Amino acid sequence: MIILVIVFYGILIIYEFVPLFREKKWKDFIINAILSFFSLTVAILLCLDVKMPSTQPLIQKLVSSLFER
Amino acid sequence: MSYKEQITDKEGICISATFIMGTTLMMGISGEAGNDIWVSVIIGVLMAIPMILIYSRILSLFQGKDFLDILEAIAGKIVSKIIGIIYVWYAFHLGALVIHNFGQFVNVASLPETPIIVPLFFLGITCIAGARAGVEVIGRVSSYLLPIVMIIIVFVQILVIPQLNINYIKPVLGYSISSILRGGFSAFSFPFAESIILVNILTSLKTKKSPYKVYLSGTLLAGITILILTVRNIMVLGDMREWMYFPSYSAVSRISIGDFVQRIEVTVAFVFVVGAFIKATVCLFAASYGISKIFNLHDYRSIVIQTGLLMIYFSYTIYGNIMEMRNWAFKVYPYYAFPFQVIIPLIIWIIAEIKVRKNRAKLKNSN
Numbered sequence: 001m002i003i004l005v006i007v008f009y010g011i012l013i014i015y016e017f018v019p020l021f022r023e024k025k026w027k028d029f030i031i032n033a034i035l036s037f038f039s040l041t042v043a044i045l046l047c048l049d050v051k052m053p054s055t056q057p058l059i060q061k062l063v064s065s066l067f068e069r
Numbered sequence: 070m071s072y073k074e075q076i077t078d079k080e081g082i083c084i085s086a087t088f089i090m091g092t093t094l095m096m097g098i099s100g101e102a103g104n105d106i107w108v109s110v111i112i113g114v115l116m117a118i119p120m121i122l123i124y125s126r127i128l129s130l131f132q133g134k135d136f137l138d139i140l141e142a143i144a145g146k147i148v149s150k151i152i153g154i155i156y157v158w159y160a161f162h163l164g165a166l167v168i169h170n171f172g173q174f175v176n177v178a179s180l181p182e183t184p185i186i187v188p189l190f191f192l193g194i195t196c197i198a199g200a201r202a203g204v205e206v207i208g209r210v211s212s213y214l215l216p217i218v219m220i221i222i223v224f225v226q227i228l229v230i231p232q233l234n235i236n237y238i239k240p241v242l243g244y245s246i247s248s249i250l251r252g253g254f255s256a257f258s259f260p261f262a263e264s265i266i267l268v269n270i271l272t273s274l275k276t277k278k279s280p281y282k283v284y285l286s287g288t289l290l291a292g293i294t295i296l297i298l299t300v301r302n303i304m305v306l307g308d309m310r311e312w313m314y315f316p317s318y319s320a321v322s323r324i325s326i327g328d329f330v331q332r333i334e335v336t337v338a339f340v341f342v343v344g345a346f347i348k349a350t351v352c353l354f355a356a357s358y359g360i361s362k363i364f365n366l367h368d369y370r371s372i373v374i375q376t377g378l379l380m381i382y383f384s385y386t387i388y389g390n391i392m393e394m395r396n397w398a399f400k401v402y403p404y405y406a407f408p409f410q411v412i413i414p415l416i417i418w419i420i421a422e423i424k425v426r427k428n429r430a431k432l433k434n435s436n
Contacts, residue, residue, distance in 0.1 A: 020371055028371040046386075
């Protein structure tokens with residue numbers, strides 16, 4: 001599964017980054033690279049069955065502390 | 070970065086109505102008001118109208134400017150970027166919630182053995198394609214699909230008539246006013262006031278003076294549809310409605326006419342798909358566009374795919390199960406969304422009014 005993910009991201013990189021590099025859109029290139037790094041990391045962690053923390057309990061706690069009587 | 074795409078008023082109304090109906094058609098409106106929840110829907114629409122007018126006013130005060138430009142004009146560069154980040158988060162989070170709702174629906178209603186990531190991924194990919202195509206395509210798609218959705222809703226509504234039981238809606242106003250108002254607040258925040266996200270789309274209207282018309286027409290169309298469907302669900306399911314994860318789907322699955330018109334809930338599933346697709350696409354567009362404005366990128370399209378993939382992964386990890394999803398959507402979300410939907414827009418509107426008036430006074434004095 002991890003290999004599939006890496007192949008998928010490899011194709012994405014060719015599809016997305018090459019045109020940005022050719023057109024010298026460096027800002028777009030860097031932001032896209034950062035997002036891709038995050039996205040690839042999360043994808044690999046999900047493939048490894050790592051339980052990702054959810055934001056919902058945190059927000060729920062915050063809302064309860066503010067509004068619950 | 071400038072964004073030149075334009076949509077007509079009709080397309081704007083279709084996007085607004087489909088966006089607002091979005092996941093509400095799937096999840097329904099919930100609250101403590103029991104069979105009086107339809108009154109809560111009306112209260113929700115009435116509560117939303119002043120906010121809709123405020124969103125429209127913000128757009129019409131700065132015609133032709135998009136949301137982040139408006140923020141920059143009234144609050145300066147740094148504050149506008151901070152508020153921009155807040156709204157990018159809200160759009161991203163809302164998009165993930167919508168994708169997850171749809172995934173849960175597919176998982177519970179038709180494909181229980183399939184891992185939930187599969188429907189999430191496929192809806193997400195479609196949304197990425199939609200958001201990359203741009204506002205014009207989103208507008209055209211919703212103007213093609215909304216009439217089909219409406220025809221399906223009317224058709225199903227006629228077929229369900231034999232199942233309606235008027236006694237389920239009685240006694241009217243049997244629940245306490247506070248329960249009904251709480252239900253109204255829940256309906257206000259999910260879905261009506263979520264239309265703050267549409268501020269990013271309605272800056273592309275061809276007629277710059279029409280955000281009022283588009284916003285109000287879209288909200289009223291969606292409000293009336295949601296009201297009719299809520300009344301139908303109450304009259305078909307009675308008290309059981311509150312126990313159903315997807316009340317519209319359950320209500321329509323009861324249709325059986327002459328032993329051959331059966332299992333037409335698949336048509337309702339089509340309505341859910343359209344609603345979730347348009348809503349998630351608009352959220353993804355808003356999030357990507359916001360990020361590109363914050364970092365001054367050349368084109369928002371260069372980051373749509375990665376933002377969309379992150380949205381899919383986020384939607385996968387967001388809830389453990391369907392009970393968590395319902396608890397969050399109906400009990401936590403209204404309070405969580407309140408600052409995004411009411412407090413920040415109110416502050417923006419007040420500052421915008423003061424700034425515009427000051428500028429006008431300056432112009433008058435200089436003349």
